Amino acid sequence: MDDSSLSWDDGALVTIDQRGLPHEVRELRLDTVDSVIDAIRVLAIRGAPAIGIAGAFGVVIATAAHTVDGMVDEARVHDDADRIAAARPTAVNLAWAVQRVRTKIAHGADAVLAETLDMLAEDGRVNRAAATHAADLAQELCPDRPLRVLTHCNTGRLATSAFGTAIGTLRVLFERGALEDVLVDETRPLLQGARLTTWELAEAGIPHRLTIDAAAAWAMATGQVDCVLVGADRVTVNGDVANKIGTYSLALAARHHGIPFIVVAPESTRDPNMATGRDIVVEERAAAEVIGFGGVATAPEGTAVFNPAFDVTPGALVTAVVTELGVVHRSDATTGSGSTRSVVPGDHRPPDVVRDATTGNPLPGKAIADIARGLYQRGWMPGTAGNISVRTGETAVITGSGLSKGELTEHDMVTVRVADSAPVAGSSRKPSAETTIHTAAYRATAAQAVVHIHPPCATALATQAGGSDEVTFLRIADYELIKGLGGSDPTVIDIPVFPNWPDVPRIGADIERYLTDHPAAPPILFITGHGITAWGDNLSQARDRAECLEALCELVARTGRRQAFGSRDETLEIGLT
Template identity: 65%
Template sequence: MSLSIAWQDGVVEAVDQCALPHEYRLLRLSTPGEVIDAIQRLAIRGAPAIGVAGALAVAMSARAHTRDGVCDEAAVRADAQRIADARPTAVNLSWAVRRVVGKLSGGADAVLAEAYDILTEDEKRNRAAADEAADLVQRLCGRRPLRLLTHCNTGRLATVAWGTALGAIRVLAGNGHVTEVLFGETRPLLQGARLTAWELAEAGIPHRMLVDSAGPAALASGMVDCVLVGADRVCANGDVANKIGTYSLALAAHRAGVPFIVVAPESTLDLSLASGADILIEERSAAEVTAFGGVEVAPAGTEVFNPAFDVTPAELITAVVTESGLFGPLRTTLLTSTVSERAS
């Protein structure tokens, strides 16, 4: 499987997620500013992917600000702050930036080595989380063909390779345990329609797309055995920020008695935040929803509320699964109750 992000001769190579599904092309980004722009316009997106890209952008800055073997740490730290601020909700970005900035005293080579470690660790971490999640799904739902529902894009495009929630779906499909995957179109930028559909087709996994608002109806009508989603930030109490629309699916899954599983690497955990009430939710441009395909669809001057993410409370989540297994607050309480309810 090809990587969605790579370091080649001093530049970041990344799949341009704005071009898919019509064109598969690689971006070559040679400055921190170009990486920031790619992250902000969602050419690079997905919490793990932007973390890796951000780390590599800091490495670029360190190389650019090194003269005669001396690194201008103040200049690099200024660039690092701009990179970390590019998208405020996904904690993986600031986590990765902090991690590489911590190597600044060792010079540009040390920063690059740490960034490269983050890149190479990503696939291993996500494959492990996907395996853990797939095992949990089978324990909850049985080792049988399943009808799964996911939201946004959490596959290899959102990571360096393999994926988180979509990675777990790949594992289940590889074991012969997927009948069909339902997925939302993911308004306003259609990451589901453009990217998840492309990845599922690439993998040969049966799938059908829903308009976002149809997800709860699919759950209520018994079309779904399990919901699998990713995360952009997980708080200490287990509250989860993820793509807007996740909360409504969690509510519907809870009402329908369907397991709702979040799959994310440990870099997505933010134990400094007590709950989801503390998460800064990114709001995006009104133009993303007042126009569609370049055509204005709303009257001029229409006011818009366009949050990129919402927060799902821990009590609606069956489990948060990382590469190390279940995240602590949910390990015994919600999982035990879910298993008990489904056995009764």
């Protein structure tokens, strides 16, 4: 069913009051800004895409209310828009939708309404596209049988406006005859799964069973789950996912049991201004939601309560984030090794570990291989391109030369000396051609890990900004995401762009000289036409900074914002398209 759960009728937003479900389907008619805000706060309207569109309709109401004789009191409308956007802080869609329609306020309520109705129409198309991509991925990862899927909270047309995201994926799978059964978490404390998801699945004729949240891990252990599908309220640049409380626990259990964990959400749920989940504000709600339900007390009076509405699942535990654009984040979260395997309870045998021949300490080859495969799947280490290393004292472990990063294992590493980049005795493979770039960073900084990758936006921007025979600079300013790059100024960053000499050791020499002379330089750099290099205190931090830089470059490319290119002494302003 594609019928929208939100509509506009004669100056009012009309929707289903989700608090009455499943026993009562009652219409909610909202014609004031305060009534829209209240409906969002009390969860009469809920679900990230749905509250975003509802918030946009709230701006329509505000614009109409503050228009007299054809003149819009823009300041008062923007004040109301601020209040609407702050109604629920965790879901990025609300702020995104309000910001999108703000641009129409000066043109009057009809213009704001037209933009909101466009957004409403888009939502159904976007959801179906994302759901189709996610269904394709689920069948690719679990090809042998109709799927048994576990889902959490509610992600259908009630939570969006039409069709749904994770539930939309269930609809697509059901239409294909590829869905056997859905296990529905009740989703404490407000039972969105029990009250809303079961109602939507029954409406669609999809077979399902309801279970308590605490049974999910055991359902996985006993072979009743092939795949987990959930939605999202916010996805950060590095793939961390904020979603209904209990999602993180599911991801941990899925990781342990080797089960794909797929997040389905619209692009509007991705936050390009937030580097990691550490920056997400997690809403905490009233104690009354926990100490009782339906007016019946379930805990002693005065009991202290911890009631977060959401949790944040690290991107490393997420098999894939899927939007209308397809798979936008992918890791090897099902097993930590990039392949699918089934795990039986009690099977905790560790994999073979590659150890240092002298000290016997484990080497970081597996961690390097895991991250390399994930970056390969995103298209950022295509073929044999790119390389990753981790410092191990006076040596470093680096990916071998001429190897596909999509098939890399911990046995495909080379140990080299930091002092001269030479492989140590006993190394059976040839080190990466860019080894000298890595060792230059280790000699000139306190870096403990280096990532060199070829993401499309950053590579294109580096080519545009770079010079043929001198170091140039790219200045990026006024993006929140800059703080994720580790520079000294969170509002502006000057990133060096090094010439791409055919003699790779010459690139390394340039980098070492520059970093030695500029100890406050940011831990990232471009090489003209040859991708980006980032480093950090550990492998995860180096990867996060590289991902953050690519996200910034994508923002520059999408917005067309003019940035400063050139040498230290002379910059050139150019427009990006």
